[in-house]
Amino acid sequence: MLKIEGLRTVFGAAGLPEIAAVDGVDLTVARGRTLGIVGESGCGKSILSLSIMRLLPPPGRIAAGRILFGGQDLAALSNRQMRQVRGRRIAMIFQEPMTSLNPLRSIGAQIAEAIRTHDRGASAADLRARGIEALKRVRIPAPERRIDDYPHQMSGGMRQRVMIAMALSCAPDLLIADEPTTALDVTVQAQVLDLLRDLQAETGMAIILITHDLGVVARMADEVAVMYAGRVAEQAGTAAIFNDPQHPYTLGLLGSIPRIEARPGRLLAIEGTVPPPFALPPGCRFAPRCVFADADCNTAPPPLRDIAPGQRVACFRAPVEDIA
Amino acid sequence: MTARRFRLGLGVALVAIIALAGLLAPWIAPFDPNASGADVLSGATATHWMGTDDLGRDVYSRVLHGARISLLVGPLAALVTAIIGVPFGLLAGYARGRLNQFLVQVMDLFIALPNLVLALIITVMVGATLLNIVLVLGIVMWPEMARLVRGQVMSLRETPFIEAARSIGCKPSRILAFHIWPNIMRIVAAQMAIAVSAAIFTAASLGFLGLGLPPPAADWGSMVQSGFDYLSLNPLLSLAPGAAVALTVLGFYLVGRSVE
Numbered sequence: 001m002l003k004i005e006g007l008r009t010v011f012g013a014a015g016l017p018e019i020a021a022v023d024g025v026d027l028t029v030a031r032g033r034t035l036g037i038v039g040e041s042g043c044g045k046s047i048l049s050l051s052i053m054r055l056l057p058p059p060g061r062i063a064a065g066r067i068l069f070g071g072q073d074l075a076a077l078s079n080r081q082m083r084q085v086r087g088r089r090i091a092m093i094f095q096e097p098m099t100s101l102n103p104l105r106s107i108g109a110q111i112a113e114a115i116r117t118h119d120r121g122a123s124a125a126d127l128r129a130r131g132i133e134a135l136k137r138v139r140i141p142a143p144e145r146r147i148d149d150y151p152h153q154m155s156g157g158m159r160q161r162v163m164i165a166m167a168l169s170c171a172p173d174l175l176i177a178d179e180p181t182t183a184l185d186v187t188v189q190a191q192v193l194d195l196l197r198d199l200q201a202e203t204g205m206a207i208i209l210i211t212h213d214l215g216v217v218a219r220m221a222d223e224v225a226v227m228y229a230g231r232v233a234e235q236a237g238t239a240a241i242f243n244d245p246q247h248p249y250t251l252g253l254l255g256s257i258p259r260i261e262a263r264p265g266r267l268l269a270i271e272g273t274v275p276p277p278f279a280l281p282p283g284c285r286f287a288p289r290c291v292f293a294d295a296d297c298n299t300a301p302p303p304l305r306d307i308a309p310g311q312r313v314a315c316f317r318a319p320v321e322d323i324a
Numbered sequence: 325m326t327a328r329r330f331r332l333g334l335g336v337a338l339v340a341i342i343a344l345a346g347l348l349a350p351w352i353a354p355f356d357p358n359a360s361g362a363d364v365l366s367g368a369t370a371t372h373w374m375g376t377d378d379l380g381r382d383v384y385s386r387v388l389h390g391a392r393i394s395l396l397v398g399p400l401a402a403l404v405t406a407i408i409g410v411p412f413g414l415l416a417g418y419a420r421g422r423l424n425q426f427l428v429q430v431m432d433l434f435i436a437l438p439n440l441v442l443a444l445i446i447t448v449m450v451g452a453t454l455l456n457i458v459l460v461l462g463i464v465m466w467p468e469m470a471r472l473v474r475g476q477v478m479s480l481r482e483t484p485f486i487e488a489a490r491s492i493g494c495k496p497s498r499i500l501a502f503h504i505w506p507n508i509m510r511i512v513a514a515q516m517a518i519a520v521s522a523a524i525f526t527a528a529s530l531g532f533l534g535l536g537l538p539p540p541a542a543d544w545g546s547m548v549q550s551g552f553d554y555l556s557l558n559p560l561l562s563l564a565p566g567a568a569v570a571l572t573v574l575g576f577y578l579v580g581r582s583v584e
Binding site for chain 2: 084085087092100101103104105118170
């Protein structure tokens with residue numbers, strides 16, 4: 001349903017060299033499926049989602065590539081056409097439920113706005129009924145009363161539910177969730193994730209879940225794309241990513257999660273830091289930190305290639321089993 | 325906090341006193357402000373509390389009636405300031421690229437011109453009527469309002485709830501009207517109170533420089549100026565309207581600053 005081809009998003013003021021935050025990304029998401037996008041801060045995962053929504057902060061812009069969605073190339077739509085897509089067909093929820101709602105307007109007014117933006121004819125009574133219905137769907141108790149509340153009267157978990165209610169009020173085909181639970185307590189996190197999964201089962205929408213939390217990915221995603229320095233390092237089914245990771249970076253990420261069953265010892269950390277986007281290595285971007293890297297890795301960037309059915313890796317040395 | 329409450333209380337009290345004086349002037353003024361009497365340039369007496377001017381008019385009555393003019397000119401000029409400055413600031417704060425640059429340059433151009441000099445020139449050209457003075461003050465003062473609004477919009481534009489509004493497909497006009505404007509209304513109101521005080525001060529300055537409302541209007545600025553020649557005979561002729569200007573300006577300024 002969503003197919004991204006060769007997407008390159010750059011930031012550049014006049015006279016300065018452009019910096020590519022997303023550099024040649026291919027991804028697909030199918031109806032009713034969840035794609036998890038994981039990576040460290042600055043790997044380009046949030047810029048990727050803002051590119052899909054065409055909400056890049058200036059001077060960011062899409063320099064190349066296509067974002068095919070329901071037969072249209074979102075990268076080529078006019079601003080007016082794009083507004084018809086936003087909220088109506090692709091909706092987004094953000095990391096900060098505390099500040100993502102307008103503090104001066106009741107949540108009912110804000111949900112009504114989301115509906116009316118794409119349905120001009122809705123009457124006030126209709127909007128209210130649909131607002132209550134939307135709150136009920138995200139399991140907010142006593143929605144008839146809570147609809148008149150203001151954001152400051154609600155907890156973080158409640159506000160995130162309101163954000164989800166707003167996002168789903170127009171029944172979008174695709175929901176982009178950018179770190180939807182990072183700001184929430186652990187128990188509330190689990191409730192919100194369960195809610196998202198139930199709503200997905202009801203509506204058949206696709207979800208792009210952006211996170212740095214591999215636990216969230218394991219719980220939610222059907223497929224996972226691991227991003228590193230603006231590129232996809234590895235893409236595979238969730239089970240394959242966790243049980244049979246093929247990219248050294250994925251291996252490193254998994255090694256850095258504390259596990260209850262493992263014997264106590266030092267957690268594995270990946271040596272070094274992510275290269276800054278203006279000083280990228282010429283070959284594989286992970287090579288300087290990779291324990292398996294050899295001379296080839298520094299000559300050219302490795303293409304994303306199929307290594308097993310449904311599993312693609314951008315590494316010359318994969319599969320890792322072959323490395324002596 | 326208590327210092328702020330004190331300033332607010334003092335400001336409100338001053339504004340209330342001036343407003344009452346202006347509203348009730350026809351009833352509480354002992355004399356017709358424009359009626360000449362035989363008693364010319366008297367000092368303060370039991371009948372003429374602040375004495376009389378060179379035409380024998382009662383200064384106390386004229387100061388009371390002057391409040392009506394100031395309270396008309398100040399708020400109306402502040403309203404014109406907001407009507408021009410707020411939309412301009414909203415647009416300049418939200419627009420990007422060339423439009424933004426153009427609007428900012430227009431704003432800077434007006435800010436660079438000294439208010440009083442610009443007001444003097446325009447008033448000389450269009451003539452000093454009540455309406456003209458209100459419009460001139462608005463035209464001179466709007467850039468400050470626009471600059472304030474622009475700054476507020478620029479910081480609000482980056483907040484997550486504005487991004488969320490864009491993500492549901494809101495048009496820029498709707499975002500400005502329903503998401504940004506309500507969040508800056510309070511600051512605009514405070515700035516309007518300050519604009520009232522600035523307008524009254526500038527109007528008085530125009531009057532003092534001979535560009536006040538034409539006689540016989542009881543314009544405080546003109547009164548200060550005309551009393552200047554007779555300071556030795558009756559200093560209250562200038563001092564009373566001067567003090568009225570100072571207290572009114574202070575009152576609105578304190579209200580504006582403590583709401584901000």
